[in-house]
Amino acid sequence: MTDSTTSLETQVARWRDYVHRHRAIAPADVDEMEDHLRERVADLTATGLDDDEAFLVAVKRLGRLDAISREFAREHSERLWKQLVLVPDADDAGSSEARRELTVVLTLALGAGLAVKLGTTFWDESTLLRNAGLLVAPFLAGYLAWKRRLTWRTLGMLGAAFAVLGVVLNAYPFDPSGSTVVLAAVHAPVVPWALVGLAYVGGRWRSSDRRMDFVRFTGELAIYVALITLGSGVLVGLTFGLLGLVDVDLEPALEQWLIPFGVPGALIVAAWLVEAKQQVVENMAPVLTRVFTPLTTVMLAVSFTVLVAVGGLTTVDRGLLLLLDAVLILVLALLLYSISARDPLARPGLFDVLQLAMVVAALAVDTVALTAMLTRIAEFGASPNKVAALGLNLLLLVHLVRTGWLLAGFCRRRRGFGALETWQTAYLPVYAAWATLVVVAFPVVFGFA
Known part of the structure; x- marks a missing residue:
């Protein structure tokens, strides 16, 4: 594959990712628009333009993408986008x-x-x-x-x-x-x-x-x-x-x-x-996740140390367990937002390893918290609060285990980033189903007590 072809494919992938993230466009529409884009590029290169020039002109001529292309131009103004795309609206x-x-x-x-x-x-x-x-x-x-x-x-x-x-x-x-x-x-x-x-x-x-x-x-x-x-x-x-x-x-x-x-x-x-x-905000996401990921990992390590130092798991304060659940939910929210902001085509790097460390630390904390909950239930019996907390932590455990496995495989370059991204979104409805169960079924099961 020539350097020119590689450059074109990189630009098409970049364009596709940008257009795909536009809220009003479905994946099938993106595929169709990419076909049109490639056809226009082929026609333009046949007239003597090189790949870069053909790509820029082809994007400009995709009339129904003017608004999206204009935003793309603002982010990539180091090229000729401003001259080719960044033009005033034609009407009101x-x-x-x-x-x-x-x-x-x-x-x-x-x-x-x-x-x-x-x-x-x-x-x-x-x-x-x-x-x-x-x-x-x-x-x-x-x-x-x-x-x-x-x-x-x-x-x-x-x-x-x-x-x-x-x-x-x-x-x-x-x-x-x-x-x-x-x-x-x-x-x-x-x-x-x-x-x-x-x-x-x-x-x-x-x-x-x-x-x-x-x-x-x-x-x-x-x-x-x-x-x-x-x-x-x-x-x-x-x-x-x-x-x-x-x-x-x-x-x-x-x-x-x-x-x-x-x-x-x-x-x-x-x-x-x-x-x-x-x-505007998409540019902030990578910065926020890179700042808070290492800080959250340190917080998890401290939480794990505190739990282990407590000794008897039946004596662990219920308030501490609730706070740990809040921390674990924060970890998953941070992980999800980080994944949503990541370039799926980029190779694994140091930040991905830091995220894996955060997931491993969260798994350790969740395992100890689950042990404490099971011990308390065995010692004092079940209650609505204990069962709800236990169920949530089991869901978090499954989520974290699978996430850690996929993230480790990605860091070792044995699987693509898409599997990790798909798993995150596929598991989200499970939390909604669990919340619905707690709201609808728990009051009936426990006699509205």
Whole structure:
């Protein structure tokens, strides 16, 4: 294979990966567009252009990819992209569509805020916590459904799922002082988020690529929400300080209006920003994962040392075990986001070895935590909390073992990166199924206690 052909294949792979990550394009469409691209390249090289020139001109001539190519140009401006692709829009159709989308976003944000406001007004704290996810998730799913142009059948299925969850959370005769009501409140948000994921993938939930796109969306959404929250906190703090100088107290307005409308509204607006400006945050993902992966590995090593030093596993504090579960979930979230941001064509390197070390450390911690849980159950008997924690840790163990095996094979160059990526997205629905089981079945099995 000549250097020219190698360069062309590299550029096509780079282009394909970029286009594939665009939220509105399905994998089958990417294949079709790549065929068109290669045909145009072949036609142009036949006229005397070299491969690089033909590739650049061919991308420009893919009319329906203008918007995507323009974003690609911004990231790869070291070449001739600016001259060939980065041109002004030909008409106002794009801006008109953007204004319409902004109107939809603001309307849904207002609706989510109103739902939370009504919930805080008419529900007690326990009921509000159980239904927190249901108050906001349908509006976020509604935006994604509008964005993806979902069919009425898919919309009906999502609406029915939200309705069933609402009936379960509010019709079950929970004991206000029992364990199952707390378990339902903790696990309930996972189910609405899974339904948001179904809206995001546009009904193509069997697609590993689309599920990984949702992982990227979740990570980028978290970053945007954090940025909006920090910025809003600074502005609110300054406003409070200034008005406090003239004896104006804004705390009642903050509690009664700003928080109920601002928090859910920020989530909807952040989702819109992810969809509109995803390439901005994608550049942050590799930096964040490279900073926190070694730090998390050290934290896991310290946690493992603490567990081993405790001695009798029946004496391990339940709060410590809950914190360890939170750490393990953080590890998997970090791993997922790191995998979603990685170039699948890149060779294994030092960072992949660091990730393997993190997974091994997480496995050690999870094994000790599982042993402690089983020992406590054997000593004191089963309870809803113990069974739920045990089930979650078993799911984490399976996830980590398979991930470690695939990651070790990739680091040793015995298997491709695709197997590791596919495993992550294929296992995610298991967590949603477990959360649904805890919310729906556990209260019945344990007598709503």
